[in-house]
């Protein structure tokens with residue numbers, strides 16, 4: 027099976043069997059769960075260097091999963107390792123503030139157009155949770171609006187209409203609220219409104235009807251967790267205009283797009299002005315650090331006081347991960363626009379190469395425009411992907427099972443792709459040779475799918 031036979035994973039298989047006895051789903055995050063690269067077992071990675079990974083059986087891979095989009099500067103860049111080691115030697119945590127925290131916030135405020143002030147926290151999930159609470163405190167309104175198909179982490183508020191079955195959704199105008207998981211309280215469902223993305227009319231109607239109850243609209247600038255759909259011309263501008271008209275805060279979730287679509291996030295790329303933004307993943311190149319940033323008058327509502335929103339966390343802004351973020355942001359600054367242009371060029375070569383190879387092999391595919399990452403969809407050929415605007419369009423026509431077969435075959439050729447149709451990412455550590463190798467592997471892999 028591929029260049030790597032099933033017997034090349036014996037140590038991974040042994041570890042998986044042991045872990046199944048100790049950890050539900052054998053892993054801490056279910057998205058890394060069993061069956062991702064069937065018939066291979068769960069892969070136990072041991073080490074990363076630049077763009078390459080090695081597993082416990084000694085198999086090596088070129089990494090295009092990039093830590094679920096968290097790795098942008100390669101695995102273990104020296105300057106970042108040194109910065110973290112320095113902090114390890116000083117000590118991981120003193121429960122006081124420290125100089126690097128201010129310096130890292132200053133870097134964020136310089137790089138992110140919509141950021142006057144920044145606060146650090148550990149995960150994107152927590153940053154979203156805090157942003158929604160802040161919006162409620164600032165506006166005095168209780169509800170939040172999110173879009174169908176958007177993932178904003180795993181709090182109860184965010185787990186509504188993430189990847190709902192389209193037949194159960196009802197109309198876009200009056201969608202059923204479907205929790206992504208058991209355990210979301212009905213009272214939380216009531217506090218969340220959803221509409222399809224990319225449809226100005228539906229958003230406008232919703233805000234006209236309920237704008238006086240809605241504290242914030244949260245969105246990504248591209249729909250990155252449901253196959254990478256791009257905004258229609260003018261949609262982000264409409265979103266900004268309508269939220270302003272209704273005194274609703276616009277929260278831009280940049281957990282995926284931040285420092286991946288470029289040095290200034292999706293807000294720089296599309297020239298939009300959110301009130302608040304969320305960063306995570308690539309901001310710290312693999313370390314658990316996230317940030318909530320935004321407009322001064324709103325962010326000042328995170329200071330202690332009556333009617334203000336609290337912002338807490340033993341590990342929020344922990345020195346180890348802030349040191350990692352600081353070193354990473356400095357590295358990205360030195361990579362600069364030129365480095366991102368190179369990354370984009372390599373990404374476009376990879377997407378165009380995949381498209382040609384898979385189409386030549388007789389498959390209908392949809393590979394959306396490269397944005398620091400892309401998704402690879404095998405489609406049923408019954409609908410024109412250039413007309414797909416939201417989750418309701420993309421979900422019924424994409425074939426996850428074929429992607430999974432392809433991804434497993436690619437892993438067998440030493441190319442580490444995300445499981446389950448996730449984002450295929452590039453990092454600054456990729457070279458032209460890595461792209462060539464991935465394209466060669468794609469030719470071999472697709473001949474078996």
Ligand code: PMP
Pocket residue numbers: 094148149150151152154177178179180246250251279280281282306307316
């Ligand atoms: N927002 C988006 C757009 C994400 O993709 C994710 C994670 N995949 C999150 C928020 C949550 O971030 P975290 O996993 O760090 O909690």
